[in-house]
Amino acid sequence: MEDTSAGANWLQELLSLMGYATSVDIRLAEVSPEQVNGVSKNYWLEISSDGLQEQQIKRLIGKDGIVIDSLQYLSSILLNRHLPSDNAETENRNFYTVELNGYRSNRIADLQALAENAVLKVRETQTEFVIKQLSSADRRHIHQLLEGFSDIETHSQGREPNRHLIVKLVQS
Numbered sequence: 001m002e003d004t005s006a007g008a009n010w011l012q013e014l015l016s017l018m019g020y021a022t023s024v025d026i027r028l029a030e031v032s033p034e035q036v037n038g039v040s041k042n043y044w045l046e047i048s049s050d051g052l053q054e055q056q057i058k059r060l061i062g063k064d065g066i067v068i069d070s071l072q073y074l075s076s077i078l079l080n081r082h083l084p085s086d087n088a089e090t091e092n093r094n095f096y097t098v099e100l101n102g103y104r105s106n107r108i109a110d111l112q113a114l115a116e117n118a119v120l121k122v123r124e125t126q127t128e129f130v131i132k133q134l135s136s137a138d139r140r141h142i143h144q145l146l147e148g149f150s151d152i153e154t155h156s157q158g159r160e161p162n163r164h165l166i167v168k169l170v171q172s
Helices: 002-017 054-061 063-079 103-125 136-146
Strands: 024-028 042-047 095-100 129-131 152-157 164-169
Touching: 002 024, 002 042, 002 063, 054 063, 054 095, 063 095, 063 103, 063 136, 095 103, 103 129, 103 136, 103 164, 136 152, 136 164
Parallel strands: 042 095
Antiparallel strands: 024 042, 129 164, 152 164
């Protein structure tokens, strides 16, 4: 649990430096779609909303989740810095999910519904379905959600900030 403690301590210190008096709860997720093997783990770092005002919670989440996504990205980069940067394999990489006030859980449910809708549309119309305005983490999550569909393939196209996800039928 060293990785979890380090993650919680780092995030709590960062929040303190930002002027937020709150705590960070930690847990190891049972199953993660991002978990690439038995060595990698997915830690959830939950920022306690106790003592935070509604406006502070909104600021920490940010418009369309941009702040909480940034905190999650920084957590992942900094807490995996012990790995070589050219390491193509992620066998020792841990994943850090930052949660606040149910935002991440709700977002995952929304992405699941979006992915299921995309599959239905692609199968009905036999044409590709484009999903715009997703963060890179959200795109990755949908890619992983749809990996299990043998008749569906996904890829990202374009450049940030206009990168989007394409869902289409597998070409036979």
